[in-house]
Amino acid sequence: MAQDAGGLITQAPAVSSQAPQLRIRIRNLTRTYGERAVLDDLDLDIRPGEFVALLGHSGSGKSTLLRALAGLDYDVSGHGELDVPAQVSVVFQDARLLPWQKVLDNVVLGLPGAEDRGRRALEEVGLKGRENAWPNELSGGEQQRVALARSLVREPELLLADEPFGALDALTRLKMHALLKKLCLAHNPAVLLVTHDVDEAIALADRVLVLDNGRIAAERRSDEQGIRDDLLRALGVTAA
Numbered sequence: 001m002a003q004d005a006g007g008l009i010t011q012a013p014a015v016s017s018q019a020p021q022l023r024i025r026i027r028n029l030t031r032t033y034g035e036r037a038v039l040d041d042l043d044l045d046i047r048p049g050e051f052v053a054l055l056g057h058s059g060s061g062k063s064t065l066l067r068a069l070a071g072l073d074y075d076v077s078g079h080g081e082l083d084v085p086a087q088v089s090v091v092f093q094d095a096r097l098l099p100w101q102k103v104l105d106n107v108v109l110g111l112p113g114a115e116d117r118g119r120r121a122l123e124e125v126g127l128k129g130r131e132n133a134w135p136n137e138l139s140g141g142e143q144q145r146v147a148l149a150r151s152l153v154r155e156p157e158l159l160l161a162d163e164p165f166g167a168l169d170a171l172t173r174l175k176m177h178a179l180l181k182k183l184c185l186a187h188n189p190a191v192l193l194v195t196h197d198v199d200e201a202i203a204l205a206d207r208v209l210v211l212d213n214g215r216i217a218a219e220r221r222s223d224e225q226g227i228r229d230d231l232l233r234a235l236g237v238t239a240a
């Protein structure tokens with residue numbers, strides 16, 4: 001597995017005979033910390049271009065699953081079949097920009113000769129003209145825009161996003177939702193978005209999953225009637 005200096009762009013873990021109609025194929029995935037199975041024989045498929053959101057209680061294993069897909073799970077044992085594409089980008093709650101690199105240099109980090117693509121990516125995320133700014137000159141929302149540009153300039157087949165808007169204020173979040181939708185339409189990666197926000201999941205995803213007891217406990221298409229109530233019930237927020 002290769003990883004860039006920012007730790008954000010990964011080569012996927014061993015890829016086996018992936019079905020061409022799937023971007024992610026997971027079978028019987030188990031991940032155990034000590035005695036505790038956080039993921040327990042989990043199965044999941046995601047199709048090319050599909051946007052899937054993953055909800056679940058704190059500690060239910062959402063980030064563990066995302067790290068397994070990114071090939072970033074060094075300190076956990078487990079087994080199972082895990083097929084993911086070669087080009088995977090990851091966005092976290094914090095932008096993780098290198099403070100000693102200017103904005104454009106952060107976007108094209110590890111991609112020699114990609115400055116023009118980097119400039120276009122910055123324009124796409126609404127940051128044209130900020131190429132030579134330092135990260136600490138940007139707001140939190142702007143830094144997340146840079147993180148998105150850095151991810152998408154690699155044209156990932158799979159974008160993994162771990163609560164990417166969790167630290168932003170409500171208004172900025174809504175703007176970022178619109179931006180992410182636009183970027184996904186333009187670049188069409190498969191997306192797995194981890195979030196605590198039921199409304200964010202429904203607004204962004206084609207399909208919403210709830211992780212519980214190490215498995216997918218509920219699954220709804222976002223255009224299904226009554227999805228919000230169903231998801232809140234599955235999360236135990238409202239009575240069954």
Ligand SMILES: Nc1ncnc2c1ncn2[C@@H]1O[C@H](COP(=O)(O)OP(=O)(O)OP(=O)(O)O)[C@@H](O)[C@H]1O
Nearest residue numbers: 033038056057058059060061062063064065075196
């Ligand atoms: N490095 C680790 N060592 C031991 N236990 C861990 C480690 N990382 C995670 N865990 C445990 O695994 C469980 C799942 O953690 P994970 O971070 O995947 O949950 P999560 O659903 O993403 O939670 P949150 O919504 O709070 O971010 C938790 O009980 C956590 O304490």
